[in-house]
Amino acid sequence: MSNSKAPLAIDIEAVCLSYGDVSILENVSLSVKEREFLAIFGPNGGGKTTLLKVLLGFVKPEHGRVEIFGRPPAEARELIGYVPQILRFDRQFPISVLEIVLMGCVSKTTLWGTYPRDFKTRALEVLALVGMEEFASQSFGTLSGGQLQRVLLARALMGNPQLLILDEPIASVDQAAKEEIYRILLELKTKTTIIMVTHDLQSILQKCDRLLCVQRQATFMAPEQICEHFAWGLYHLPSAPPQSR
Amino acid sequence: MFDFLSLHPFLATALAASIVASLAGGMMGSYIVAKRIVFLSGSISHAVLGGMGFFLWLKRVYAVSWANPIVGALISAVISAMLLSWIHNKYRAREDTLIAALWSTGMAIGVVFTALTPGYNVELTNFLFGNILWATSGDVALLGLLDLALLTGVLCFHKRFLTICFDEEQAHMQGIAVQPLYTLLLCMIAVSIVLLIQVVGAILVIAILTIPAAIASMLSNRLSKIMVIASGIGCLFSTSGVIISYELNWPPGATIALIAALCYLLSLLNYPMSKTRKIWTFRFRQSVKE
Numbered sequence: 001m002s003n004s005k006a007p008l009a010i011d012i013e014a015v016c017l018s019y020g021d022v023s024i025l026e027n028v029s030l031s032v033k034e035r036e037f038l039a040i041f042g043p044n045g046g047g048k049t050t051l052l053k054v055l056l057g058f059v060k061p062e063h064g065r066v067e068i069f070g071r072p073p074a075e076a077r078e079l080i081g082y083v084p085q086i087l088r089f090d091r092q093f094p095i096s097v098l099e100i101v102l103m104g105c106v107s108k109t110t111l112w113g114t115y116p117r118d119f120k121t122r123a124l125e126v127l128a129l130v131g132m133e134e135f136a137s138q139s140f141g142t143l144s145g146g147q148l149q150r151v152l153l154a155r156a157l158m159g160n161p162q163l164l165i166l167d168e169p170i171a172s173v174d175q176a177a178k179e180e181i182y183r184i185l186l187e188l189k190t191k192t193t194i195i196m197v198t199h200d201l202q203s204i205l206q207k208c209d210r211l212l213c214v215q216r217q218a219t220f221m222a223p224e225q226i227c228e229h230f231a232w233g234l235y236h237l238p239s240a241p242p243q244s245r
Numbered sequence: 246m247f248d249f250l251s252l253h254p255f256l257a258t259a260l261a262a263s264i265v266a267s268l269a270g271g272m273m274g275s276y277i278v279a280k281r282i283v284f285l286s287g288s289i290s291h292a293v294l295g296g297m298g299f300f301l302w303l304k305r306v307y308a309v310s311w312a313n314p315i316v317g318a319l320i321s322a323v324i325s326a327m328l329l330s331w332i333h334n335k336y337r338a339r340e341d342t343l344i345a346a347l348w349s350t351g352m353a354i355g356v357v358f359t360a361l362t363p364g365y366n367v368e369l370t371n372f373l374f375g376n377i378l379w380a381t382s383g384d385v386a387l388l389g390l391l392d393l394a395l396l397t398g399v400l401c402f403h404k405r406f407l408t409i410c411f412d413e414e415q416a417h418m419q420g421i422a423v424q425p426l427y428t429l430l431l432c433m434i435a436v437s438i439v440l441l442i443q444v445v446g447a448i449l450v451i452a453i454l455t456i457p458a459a460i461a462s463m464l465s466n467r468l469s470k471i472m473v474i475a476s477g478i479g480c481l482f483s484t485s486g487v488i489i490s491y492e493l494n495w496p497p498g499a500t501i502a503l504i505a506a507l508c509y510l511l512s513l514l515n516y517p518m519s520k521t522r523k524i525w526t527f528r529f530r531q532s533v534k535e
Contacts, residue, residue, distance in 0.1 A: 058417065082418055093411055094279055094468045106408045107419040113401040139466035155415070 007069070009034045009163050009193035010055065015064030017050060024050045025061070028218045034162070037185070037194045039204045042214040048197045051214055052167055055195070056082060068163060076163075081156030081192075083166040086148050091141045097151050098123055098136040104158025126154040130184055146177020153184065164188065166196040170203070182207055201226055255378055256491060262380035263483035263501070265388040266440045267453070269395050271476025273437035274458035276430060279468055280410040283455050288344045289325045289431075290438045290450045292351025296321025297372050297447075298358030305362050314368055318442060322435035325351060330428035375446030375498025377487060388440055398433050399472070406430055407468055444483060445498035453479060456505040463516045482508070 010032040017025040024047045032038050042048050053059040054066055057073030068076035081104075101123040102115055109115055127133040130150040135143065143151065149169050156164060166185075170178045178200070185194055186207060198204050204211070205223045213219045277286050300317025303309040325347060332343045359369055371379060399406070408416045409423055409430070416423045441450045461474035486501030493500070 056418065058414075077418055077420060080418070082415075084412075084414060089412070090281070092462075094462055094466050094471055095407065095411055096467055099407065099467070100411070102404075103408050103412065103415055103419075105419075106404055106416070107421055109404050111401070113404055115404070141466070 007034050008032065008067070009036065009069060010195070011065075011067040011070075012054075013065040015054060015061040015066060017047075017054065017059065017061045023216060025054070025214075025218075026216045028064070028214075030212065030218055030220070032193060032195065034193050035189065035191065036210065037189050037208045038196070038210050038212055039201075039208040040195065040197045040212045040214055041199060041201060041204075046215040048214045049167065051218070052165055052195075052197060055165060056080065078159060079162045081159060081161030081164045083149070083152045083156045083164070083169055085167050085171065086145060086152065089140075089148075093140060095140045096136070097127070097132065097138050097140065097143070100140060100151055101127055101136075101154045101158060104155040123154075123158060126157045127151075129157065130154045131180065144173075144177070146173040146180065149173055149177065149181060150184070153181070157188075161192065163193045163195070166194070168197050168199070170198060170200055178203065253491075255380075256487065258380050258382055258385060259377045259487050259497070260484050261385045262388055263377055263444050263487055264480045265385060265392055266444045267457070267479030267483045268476045269388075269392050269437040269440045270454050271457055271461075271474075271479045272395060272399050272472050273434045274454040274479070275461065275468055275472040275475050276406060276410060277434060278455055278458040278462055279471070282434075283451065284341065285329055285344050285431075286434055286438065286454060287451045288329065288348040288351075289322055289435050290442070290447050290454075291348050292325040293318040293322045293439065293442065294355030294373070294447055295351040295353075295358075296324075296355075297369060298355035298362070301366065301369060302358040302362045305364065314372060315439065315443070318372065318447075319436070319439045321351065322439050323432050326431035326435040327428055330424065330431050333427065334424050371446070372442060373446050373448055374496060375442065375444055375449060377444045377483075377497045380443060384443065388443070391436055391440055395433055395437060398429070402426065402429065403469065410468075445501050449498050449502040452502040452505050453482065456509045457482065460509055460512045463512055478508075 008031050010030065012028060012030050015025055015028045016023075028047075028051065040048050040051065050059060054061055055068065055073060057077060066073055069079055073080075098120070102119060104123075104126075105115070105119055108119070124133055124136060127136055130153050132147060132150050132154060135147065135151070140148070140151075153166075153169070156166075164185075169181055173181070182203065185196070188194065196204070196208070201211075205226060208223070211221045211223065211226060213221055277283055296317035296319070297314040298317075299321075300312040301314045303312035304314070328347060329344065332340055332347075336343055355369075359366055362369075405416070405421055405426055408419070408421065409426055413423055413427075416426075438450055438454065441453055445453050457475040457478040458471060460478055461471040464474055465471050482505045483501050486504050487497050489495070489504070490497040490500035
């Protein structure tokens with residue numbers, strides 16, 4: 001009884017979405033509790049990124065209901081921190097690490113276009129949290145993939161988000177950087193709900209609470225239901241009955 | 246050394262105009278280079294010919310006294326900027342094709358109205374190839390005012406412009422009105438293009454708008470610093486271009502563009518080595534620390 005009344009970070013009901021004639025999400029329903037760590041996986045083109053866009057309010061579903069902490073996604077953006085994939089950024093862009101982190105609260109600049117004084121202190125704090133404070137004045141282009149991912153994580157944390165959404169944060173980073181990112185995420189898990197898209201099932205199994213396989217439809221799985229085929233990219237429904245939403 | 250300035254006061258006015266225009270070019274050119282919208286800016290700079298040609302036609306055929314070609318250029322530049330912002334928002338997948346279409350459509354309108362305008366169009370030739378020696382003190386004052394407006398816009402919106410240039414998605418996440426802000430940025434670029442057209446002309450404007458910023462971006466990794474350096478470099482190019490063109494009796498716009506291109510070539514030759522060395526030194530120091 002108490003479980004059913006626990007506040008939900010994400011509540012999605014019967015969401016359908018298609019691009020033209022191509023169906024991307026079919027009747028997707030899911031709910032995520034506060035401070036839960038959910039890993040999303042599935043084949044390329046299965047609808048993982050589209051599902052994230054729905055959660056972020058960038059794409060409106062054709063049918064269904066989406067609520068983030070009881071609000072429509074577009075109204076809940078200040079509660080969300082988003083870490084995109086690093087590969088889509090221009091590494092030649094002239095910008096420092098501190099400037100990137102401060103972007104996490106750019107909507108709060110003053111009329112004269114400056115950040116309030118305490119924002120720089122906050123930015124240095126979140127950089128310290130991800131172990132990047134000494135790189136504050138460094139250029140974006142000089143960072144390695146793992147360092148860059150931590151900087152983007154720091155940017156997402158600037159606004160003290162209640163929900164952290166990460167899109168393949170450990171893709172194209174080495175093992176040491178991967179472990180460091182997981183360490184930070186597990187630290188954050190005590191006070192933040194985390195949704196993370198990943199293909200790295202071997203590492204995520206011990207760290208997340210639940211897994212969601214997105215392949216047009218969404219199926220929750222417990223870590224013990226993950227078959228070794230999945231690590232090779234051969235996704236299928238679990239042999240054991242799937243968990244309810 | 247500068248006796249020629251007292252002998253030819255129009256040269257002093259030309260130098261002042263070129264400095265004021267270069268400040269705008271340095272500021273807005275830095276955004277163009279950082280966001281990689283050089284092609285888009287080229288489209289605006291060529292589409293202005295439509296407005297210029299139309300206003301010149303109005304002036305000559307219907308004797309409309311207020312139809313100054315530079316006003317026509319300003320109006321068509323701002324309309325082009327708004328159109329390009331709308332295209333960026335609605336038709337991103339076909340953006341490059343639509344930019345090219347706007348580029349040639351603007352020029353085509355300019356060519357048609359030029360053909361319909363009677364007499365030899367020396368004014369249009371000056372706008373195409375630039376003639377800074379024609380600048381009056383009134384022009385310099387107008388350029389200065391537009392510079393001031395651009396500087397105010399940059400000071401107030403730089404953090405937001407930086408965000409939409411680097412990561413539009415993040416700007417959306419922050420609840421920033423990305424579309425109006427991008428339109429404002431393109432309109433400011435359009436205004437700076439019209440300022441620079443008076444110095445080097447519509448055909449060469451893209452060189453003086455982007456080359457100083459491209460050189461400056463080799464010297465700094467902060468956009469705000471790049472703007473300051475690019476403005477300085479732009480002033481240097483335009484003033485030296487005006488002086489050399491006077492000495493050699495060359496067209497000033499082309500001389501400025503040639504100086505800029507030569508300096509860019511020289512800096513490119515030096516850049517790859519110094520940049521690679523800098524990155525590897527930094528990474529080596531990091532690995533030693535670890």
